[in-house]
Amino acid sequence: MKEVSIQLPYFDLLLQEFDKKNTDAEQALGRHVHWGYWPNPELAKINIVDFEIATENLSKLIYKAANIQEGMRVLDVGCGFGGTIASLNDNFSSLEIVGINIDNRQLERAREKVKPLGNNKIEFIQGNACNLPLEAETFDVVLAVECIFHFPERFAFLKETSRVLRPEGKLALSDFVLPNKQFFIDFLLYYLGKMLISSFYGDAKCCTMEDYKNLALKTGLKEIVHQDITAEILPTYDILLDVFKRLDKGRFIPCWTTEILKYSQSSERVLYKVIAYEKKN
Structure with missing residues (x-):
């Protein structure tokens, strides 16, 4: 595949740091980028050590929703720096894990940092989540940890996921989700916030x-887990703000956009969900 360089300001900043x-x-974002x-x-402590534990906890929450067992074949889509794969590698044996990302810079770091343990097999490949370069019905589990909103469209991703999953295989993801009913002012706030947030965190497509529910019906997936953890992720924002404020330069945009996200979630105008699906027979 031709090398693709994705210029996300958030990742640009992290890699520079x-x-x-x-x-x-x-320490804060070198393993997990979620x-x-x-x-x-x-009881959250606003420090990096506590954040390390909390980011690990989020990965575990998501892959436990998929009921991963030893010996399975697992695909982590939008794998970032390989944090979730590293967690699986630390806690399971005899897994065959594939991490895929469209940004080769993230994959290079993942390959450097994550080495197989416990008879696990790990491969990182570059590819598009909406057009997976993988054979049909070859995975037991697909994971998408806090990345699906960056993909060109959710339908294409869920359709591809359904294609590569074996019958009764599972997809587990986390996503920023809008409440079903929005007042007019919330739409204005959403679009203004989306425009500003995209300038740092990258384009985000909310749904x-x-x-x-409609996408699942169209792609042969049955919801088996639905958990709202908006309140449980909120301490993230104060920790990120503390990290960004101590950077040498470029503090304004990271801090401002993070404050907007913090407000949108603390006011529940945007929710944070963990959802798992099973592929229908």
Whole structure:
């Protein structure tokens, strides 16, 4: 596949900070590049060590929703720096894991950081989530941890996921989801926020749970897990803001866009969901 360079300002910033040996950025976002999960958010400590535990907890929550067992073949789509794969590698044996990402810069880091343990097999490949370069019915589980909103369209991804899953195989994902009913002012806030957030975190395509239900019907998937963890991910924002404020430069845009996201989630104008599906026979 021809090399593709995706210029996401968020990843550009992280990779620059890693190159500069920024230990805070490395510790906070060098393994997992997603939000944290605190079962008791009121007990969250706003520090990087607590965030490391929380990001690991989010990966575990999602792959447990898929009921991963040893010996399975697992696909992690939008695998980032390989954090979820590293967690699977640490906690299971005899897995065959494939990580796919369209951005080769992230894959290069994943290959460097994640080496197989416990008789696991790990492969990282470059590819498009909406046109997977993989054979049909060859995976037991597909994971999409906090990445689906970046894909060109959810329908194409879910259709491809259904194609590569074996019968009764499972998809587990996390996503930012809009409430089904929105007032006019919420639409204005959404589009204004979306425009500003896209300038740093990259383009995000939101949808509602009603959209997900319709997409599942069209792609032969049956919902088996539906968990709203909006409150449990909220401490993420204060930790990210602390990290961004201590950067040498470029603090304004990361902090401002993170504040918008924090407001949208704390006011429940955007929800954070973990959803799992099973492929119908």
